Amino acid sequence: MPKYGVEDTPEDTKPKLACMGLRDDLKECLLKSDCVRKNGKTPKECLLLGNDPSIPTQCQSLRAAFFECKRSLLDMRQRFRGRKGY
Secondary structure: OOOOOOOOOOHHHOOOOOOHHHHHHHHHHHHHOHHHHOOOOOHHHHHHHOOOOOOOHHHHHHHHHHHHHHHHHHOHHHHHHOOOOO
């Protein structure tokens, strides 16, 4: 169950770094995937494979969202609008 976007969390448990919620959700999703469990690969190796059928579409969507979040940190237009995932 994704934790990102939950509004009723106390201030103490909010992520301190940008994109931390997405990163944690992506990490959990990859650890539960068949690529890691059945094939015995590391999560990093599974990410480098790209469109492997053993990686669920939810993990691929989280990967794209995490990339966009990290990319928004460098984009000057996004810096004025606020960081995503914070």
